[in-house]
Amino acid sequence: MTSPSHDVLIVGAGLSGLSVARFLRDKQPGLKLLLLEKNNHPGGAISSHSEEGYLAEWGAHGFLDNCLESRVLIHIAGLKQEVEKAPLKEFVRYVCLDGALKCIPQSPPKIIKAPLIPFSAKLRILADLWKKPLPGEPTVADWVEYRFGKALIPFADAVFTGTYAGDINRLTIDSVMAGVRDIEKEYGSVLRGLWKKAQAKK
Numbered sequence: 349m350t351s352p353s354h355d356v357l358i359v360g361a362g363l364s365g366l367s368v369a370r371f372l373r374d375k376q377p378g379l380k381l382l383l384l385e386k387n388n389h390p391g392g393a394i395s396s397h398s399e400e401g402y403l404a405e406w407g408a409h410g411f412l413d414n415c416l417e418s419r420v421l422i423h424i425a426g427l428k429q430e431v432e433k434a435p436l437k438e439f440v441r442y443v444c445l446d447g448a449l450k451c452i453p454q455s456p457p458k459i460i461k462a463p464l465i466p467f468s469a470k471l472r473i474l475a476d477l478w479k480k481p482l483p484g485e486p487t488v489a490d491w492v493e494y495r496f497g498k499a500l501i502p503f504a505d506a507v508f509t510g511t512y513a514g515d516i517n518r519l520t521i522d523s524v525m526a527g528v529r530d531i532e533k534e535y536g537s538v539l540r541g542l543w544k545k546a547q548a549k550k
Contacts, residue, residue, distance in 0.1 A: 356379055443502060472499065481536060487516065
């Protein structure tokens with residue numbers, strides 16, 4: 349009996365594994381793919397839960413459409429007509445703090461005025477102006493705490509869980525926000541860099 353053969357072996361049927369399989373099948377339809385998954389369902393951290401007429405989505409609930417690969421994946425999956433864009437000015441976002449949902453304003457001035465964190469924590473954010481770039485490849489949690497203070501970690505957690513369905517104590521800031529890291533290294537401060545870029549556009 350001849351053992352089955354495959355051209356490509358993909359370990360893990362999470363979003364990354366499924367995406368790799370779809371890209372490969374689109375580029376070379378004749379490839380023999382084998383996709384392995386330890387759980388009894390694909391999707392990894394992403395799944396849907398329906399209960400009493402309500403539908404809840406676990407894991408990431410969005411993706412960055414400024415990435416070419418994301419747009420290509422949507423196209424080859426035939427989902428272009430189902431995409432719903434979420435402009436910051438039109439959609440309301442909430443974060444659960446101390447057991448209660450709190451609305452996150454979608455403009456910097458409103459965020460500063462909102463009672464989401466103590467005033468002392470807001471002042472701590474300004475310390476970014478004097479903090480040297482953090483060396484190495486720090487995790488998102490370590491980087492956020494170093495530059496802006498511990499009070500902003502729950503907000504960073506909400507952002508990266510919603511986009512990557514990942515753990516901010518394992519995700520590195522260089523891998524998920526390379527552009528922000530470039531600003532930090534070039535200007536020595538994220539706030540200073542963003543301000544200078546805004547002035548240059550004007």
